[in-house]
Amino acid sequence: KAGVTQTPRYLIKTRGQQVTLSCSPISGHRSVSWYQQTPGQGLQFLFEYFSETQRNKGNFPGRFSGRQFSNSRSEMNVSTLELGDSALYLCASSGSGASTDTQYFGPGTRLTVL
Amino acid sequence: DAKTTQPNSMESNEEEPVHLPCNHSTISGTDYIHWYRQLPSQGPEYVIHGLTSNVNNRMASLAIAEDRKSSTLILHRATLRDAAVYYCILRLTGSSNTGKLIFGQGTTLQVKP
Numbered sequence: 350k351a352g353v354t355q356t357p358r359y360l361i362k363t364r365g366q367q368v369t370l371s372c373s374p375i376s377g378h379r380s381v382s383w384y385q386q387t388p389g390q391g392l393q394f395l396f397e398y399f400s401e402t403q404r405n406k407g408n409f410p411g412r413f414s415g416r417q418f419s420n421s422r423s424e425m426n427v428s429t430l431e432l433g434d435s436a437l438y439l440c441a442s443s444g445s446g447a448s449t450d451t452q453y454f455g456p457g458t459r460l461t462v463l
Numbered sequence: 464d465a466k467t468t469q470p471n472s473m474e475s476n477e478e479e480p481v482h483l484p485c486n487h488s489t490i491s492g493t494d495y496i497h498w499y500r501q502l503p504s505q506g507p508e509y510v511i512h513g514l515t516s517n518v519n520n521r522m523a524s525l526a527i528a529e530d531r532k533s534s535t536l537i538l539h540r541a542t543l544r545d546a547a548v549y550y551c552i553l554r555l556t557g558s559s560n561t562g563k564l565i566f567g568q569g570t571t572l573q574v575k576p
Contacts, residue, residue, distance in 0.1 A: 353506075382563065382564070384564075384566075391566055392550075392564075397561055397563060398562075404562065405561050405563050439506050447556075447561065448494075448495050448555060449495060449512070451509040451512075452564060453508075453509070456506055457506050
């Protein structure tokens with residue numbers, strides 16, 4: 350089975366712009382979670398999607414949004430970029446998102462905001 | 464959010480066993496204990512998880528205290544490729560916790576040749 354893929358791997362944007370990141374989960378997985386990793390805050394949960402519905406959300410401002418398509422692929426969008434949004438964005442997929450499920454992570458998208 | 468406490472860093476010699484401790488005194492009866500690790504420049508990867516009983520897999524063993532307030536991840540023979548940040552995570556049940564891993568600061572494991 351192919352692993353979780355994320356595109357693009359690297360991205361440079363300027364303040365005020367918006368960005369869309371893409372995640373393709375492992376075939377058959379229906380839950381996709383997104384995380385932000387920064388040196389200061391570590392790994393933080395953004396949100397989780399299952400069957401095209403957002404089921405769970407972390408403590409991030411409304412500038413961070415996402416969606417999931419019928420094939421379980423997911424995108425996350427950050428609008429009005431700020432310098433502090435520079436981070437590694439990771440997505441992870443699992444079968445159902447249950448507490449016994451293993452999450453499989455992609456390699457991440459490195460976003461730099463100038 | 465359920466909290467775990469881990470040492471910031473540990474060192475080990477190659478080919479020797481490593482015991483990585485984790486305290487989770489606020490654990491509730493249905494919380495699973497998961498361990499993930501993150502190698503440099505990679506996304507986290509699953510290591511092992513358990514509820515009450517000790518667990519073994521090809522990567523590691525998980526020893527869970529009888530009162531479940533602490534656990535220990537055991538790498539039986541550390542290799543240089545095991546150098547990583549190890550995260551101990553409580554997976555809560557319930558609809559508000561689906562797909563959600565709460566990462567702490569983790570333990571940075573250095574393996575010396």
